[in-house]
Amino acid sequence: MIMGKSKYAVHLTDDQRSFLEGLTHRGKSAASSIRHAYILLHADKPDPEVAAIVRCHPQSVFNIRKTFVTRGLDAALHRKIRDAPPRPRKLDGEGEARLLQIACSEPPEGYGRWTLQLLADRLVELQIVESISIKTVERTLKKRAPAAHQKAVGHPAPRKRELCRRDGGCAGGLPTSV
Structure with a gap:
């Protein structure tokens, strides 16, 4: 099957490749970062094939490639932090x-x-x-x-004080201290 070249072709340097391999082998990073690293390491394959290897949607593979090419390795590995909340707060x-x-x-x-x-x-x-x-x-x-x-x-209703046994049963109520 002949695939057209991707608009966002990923070309990893040796340093980037070794960094990504170390990231995937250590397993100490966030799961999303490790998944993105696997996607970038398999960048020489077509999107559907990479998606099958990493078990994600082909659009996710495309998005990671695009982010890497347009914004760099750090942006491709880590999720973007939201600038503003989706709705303004009701109470300031x-x-x-x-x-x-x-x-x-x-x-x-x-x-x-x-x-x-x-x-x-x-x-x-x-x-x-x-x-x-x-x-x-x-x-x-x-x-x-x-x-x-x-x-x-308001406060919750006062609880009844009971002496409970190890098996979960209760021996009965205890008087509260005055």
Whole structure:
């Protein structure tokens, strides 16, 4: 079968080849880096054949070749770190501070404590955000201030103290210390 020449032909120097061989033999690097090294070491073969050897999609082989030719060996071995998150954050530092301030304040009349839904509704009501999910509120409280999260959501029910045997059975309840 006659294959056309690839647009991105990989030509490894002796130093690069020995570095890649050392990387694959040591096995101390990330799995993706080792896979990319194998792809580059088999660069003299067609993409589908390399994909079969390395057990990946031929498009992955093409992408690694392209990255090597356009951006170099280091870029081909290591994944690109994302510059910015996929979506802007709902709460910036000021919004998080306001959320913590609200969570630590007295709950609305008729409520014993703040719920996540009440906090989310209050943030929208005060026009801190246009909309926010209770999961975002929970994640922010949990990450920023564990005490505020416990105060907002409440403490878990007290656990019953029991004496357990090695086989997993329980002998019964124990009185709590006063």
